Amino acid sequence: MDFGRSERGGGRKRIPSAIKILIAGGFGAGKTTLVGAVSETTPLRTEETLTNRSVGVDDISGVEAKATTTVAMDFGRITIKDQYVLYLFGTPGQERFWFVWDELALGALGAVVLADTRKLADCFPSVDFFERRGTPFVVAVNCFEGARQYALDEVRMALGIAPSIPVILCDARKRDSGKEVLINLVQHAMLTRGKRPRPENVTS
Template sequence: MVSRPALDDHAYVRSGAEQTAVKILVVGHFAVGKTTFIGTLSEITPLSTEESMTRVSETVDDLKGVRGKTTTTVALDFGRLTLSDRVVLYLFGTPGQERFVNLWEDMARGALGALVLVDPERLSDSFAVMDLVEEHGLAYAIGINHFDGTPSRTEAAVREALDLLPETPVVVMDARDERSSTDALITLVRYLQQRAALEHA
């Protein structure tokens, strides 16, 4: 298990510490595991705006390939993860449905980067989300979220399917697993630091 500092569970914003606060978006298509990811990592009780899916929503949202989906995020998920004494991440999960795209403008404001979660069996569902990330000028890493029973895909296959730049990080992970999820965020943060260093060189 990844060790975490003992913090007040309800202190959503830390005070009195000289830390760099970094806003990270956790994005992806519908039912890719964003809420699970933030719930796995957050050192505070995650703020979630999940609602039960209704018969009406089932006619709007594409449930093909989705197993056991009974709730959906209607506004945002929020969590916090302290990576070190100097860096704390504030994680904002966006809804995956196109009808909530109007929330993106506010949620993307001030974000340093994004972790894009993708389902290896539904890669084409990620195109619209990646377009939004790029439209907002966000640097990003790809987290290939493997679900039970899904066959693995090589990094090269995912890169080709998503038409990624060579430098874009790609990480294989499981949103339910703390260690692999933490590794995905660390990979993103290191990538953001490298980009910042190059820009200021």
């Protein structure tokens, strides 16, 4: 949504459009890391330490070193070329917290589904959720060190998603990589919703 223009110093200054974006994916896929890497403000995090009570509830196979988990959401903000202010909401990855997804998804322009090729099946709930809601999304394959690398077409085929949905590689730890993912999402979402973006307005 666009909040129009404001007067400042005798000139007319455009107020950036506010855009809500979700960062989703399986447990340990890198959602908190991505939000923290790109946010221009200190991100809000709702992480709790994993305890023995989560044994048998949270599946940590493949991410055994993970010691914390998001229980509500992560929140961050990033401005792209003074045209857009993206408000990022990282969703919790565990099934027991999926009930908050509907609330977080309200008003979102689109979503990033972070994929971990070590646990690719963990993407299915996020993909299914956004497909059912008709929410535009992209799949960002987080390149973990030591993980087997797959061609993007292989990932697309494994997830069963349409050719029109972008699948891209990323490193959730790196700001520039995360920004590229978000730019791809904004472009895809605006095209999907029938609003053709100007390339110069959505590039870093």
